[in-house]
Amino acid sequence: MxxxxxxxxxxxxxxxxxxxxxxxxxxxxxxxxxxxxxxxxxxxxxxxxxxxxxxxxxxxxxxxxxxxxxxxxxxSCGGCNFLHTTYENEIENKINYLEKLFQTKINYLNNSSNLNYRNKVTLHVDNGVLGYYNDKTHNLCEIDYCYLLNDKINDKIKEIKKYNLKDITEIMIRCISNKIMINITTNNENIDLKNIECDCLYINNKYVKGEKYLIDIIDNIKYSIYPNSFYQVNNEVMKFIYDKAKEYIESDDTLLDLYCGTGTIGIYLKDNFKHITGLEINTSSIENAKINLELNNINNIEYICDDAKNIKGKFDAIIVDPPRIGLSNQVIEYLNKSNSKKLVYISCNPNTLKRDINKLNNYNLEEISSSSMFPRTKHIECVCKLVRKE
Ligand SMILES: C[S@@+](CC[C@H](N)C(=O)[O-])C[C@H]1O[C@@H](n2cnc3c(N)ncnc32)[C@H](O)[C@@H]1O
Structure with a gap:
């Protein structure tokens, strides 16, 4: 051949x-x-x-x-993998894959929308042309509409494309509660695009105009979001995953929310625990987490800005939600030595999840749920219930 x-x-x-x-x-x-x-x-x-x-x-x-x-x-874009087939077939393939990988039945949480679900996009600009980098070819694919994005973001993309984007390298757009946040990365801060209409504008991560942060509201809880803070991209599925985490972790005295981002999960579980500790490495996310305590009059949560590998202390229950690389060996060792009875692992990468579960030898995997956080793409989100071995 x-x-x-x-x-x-x-x-x-x-x-x-x-x-x-x-x-x-x-x-x-x-x-x-x-x-x-x-x-x-x-x-x-x-x-x-x-x-x-x-x-x-x-x-x-x-x-x-x-x-x-x-x-x-x-x-040409490389962002989607399943637009050529039905959504049901995509789910079936993903679930089959998970069931083979974990050798167990997967509890699938069905969601309603499989297009126009993303609340955030980061677009690249190359010689004034706006688009996505194809991760296989590394070529920039110019776009004027993306079927994964919320349509308010698509409208903003059309507007942005009317400007001269020559000095710009990246544009992040977020749409939360129908409001638009833009963060522009550029080598010339005096660009025309700073006149664009939006609810919140940052240039090179510095505040320029409008609101300092956007606020999302889920089940009457307010969550603030700065441009550089992590926030789940699919609001409907975020709630499914958090509800499943709530069911799996139940209630107790103390909870550790490790890799807590803006504190969303811990805050969602605030009534199930007497005291919650959130730990996160990103300073902007921790600032949001602290604002969220004030916005919601919460006084049973504290936040630590640090690397997860430095975590110490004992907790009745732990939730981990690491990035795609999964848990470091130090975190695995901490979890194995901890006395926590319950561990919930939320993951956006089944391969590192599988690797880490194999290393968590003091825990038994009881159940895995999955939901389409990223429909039409190859990505898969899982939430797992692990229980300490007797
Ligand atoms: C998948 S997000 C989860 C955030 C949050 N649980 C949520 O649902 O919004 C992973 C988070 O881990 C943080 N992170 C990445 N590496 C870390 C590390 N070494 N120590 C602590 N946090 C880290 C990222 O900044 C990000 O906020």
């Missing part, structure tokens, strides 16, 4: 990131956007030691789960 060779193949399986799988003389070929049962004419685009990659030239026999792709950038 060599590059540009052409074959007619049958797709025998699908993976969790939007590829169909075929075999030629027992050698595995991944074909982007292909579906099980389809017969396709393909061209080989990449050959590795253990597998090759092919692209579809022609669909000879189509799977009825194939749908018309709504986005004109699907093949």
């Amino acid at each position: 060599k590059l540009k060779d052409k074959y007619r193949v049958e797709i025998i399986d699908e993976d969790n990131i939007g590829n169909g799988i075929s075999k030629i003389d027992n050698f595995v070929i991944f074909i982007n956007n292909a579906l099980k049962g389809e017969i396709l004419d393909i061209e080989i685009t990449k050959i590795n030691k253990h597998y090759a990659v092919g692209k579809i030239l022609n669909i000879v026999k189509k799977n009825n789960k194939r749908i018309e792709v709504v986005c004109k950038y699907y093949n």
Whole structure:
């Protein structure tokens, strides 16, 4: 087999990131956007030691789960992986993948919207052109509309594109409670774009005009958000995940909310514990967390701004919600030695979650739930209940 060779193949399986799988003389070929049962004419685009990659030239026999792709950038932007198939099929692939990985049944939490759900985007600007960087090709794909984004953000993108963006490298746009926050990264702070209408404007992380932070309200609790603070991107699913975490962690005297961001989870659980400690490395998120205590008249939570690896102390229950890299060995060691009866692990990367659960040898995995925080993309969110071994 060599590059540009052409074959007619049958797709025998699908993976969790939007590829169909075929075999030629027992050698595995991944074909982007292909579906099980389809017969396709393909061209080989990449050959590795253990597998090759092919692209579809022609669909000879189509799977009825194939749908018309709504986005004109699907093949160049790299952000979405499942726009060629039904949402039900995407979920089925992701759940199958999780069930194989964890060798257990996954409790799936259904959500309603699979498009226009994101409340935040970071767009790159290259020579005045605004778009996404494709993480495979590293090429900038110019966009004027993204089906994953809230439509207020899409409207703002159209407006931004009318300005001269020459000196700009990055633009972050957030839409919270129908209000728009923009943070521009530029080497010239005197840009025309600073005149854009929005509720909150920052340039190079410095406040320029409007409100200093945006406020989201969930179940009557107010959450403040600065441009550099972490905030879950999908409001509907964030609530599902937090409700599941609440059910799994139950109530007790003390809770540790590790990797707490702006304190959202701990605050959501404030009535289930006598005292909560939140720890987070990002100073801007911790500032928001402290503002959130005032906004909601809360007096049973304290925050520490530090690296999770420095965590000390004993807690009845612990929630961890690390970034994609998962837990450090120091955190794993702390958790294994801790006396906490219950541990809830929220994760946006099933592979590091699996790795960490294997290392948490003083805990048994009791249940895993998953929900589509990032529909139409390859990403998966999970929340796990772990209980200390007797
Ligand atoms: C997935 S977010 C979760 C935030 C929060 N639990 C929420 O639901 O909004 C992960 C958080 O971990 C923080 N973080 C990353 N590395 C860290 C570290 N080494 N120590 C403490 N916090 C860290 C990030 O700043 C981010 O706020």
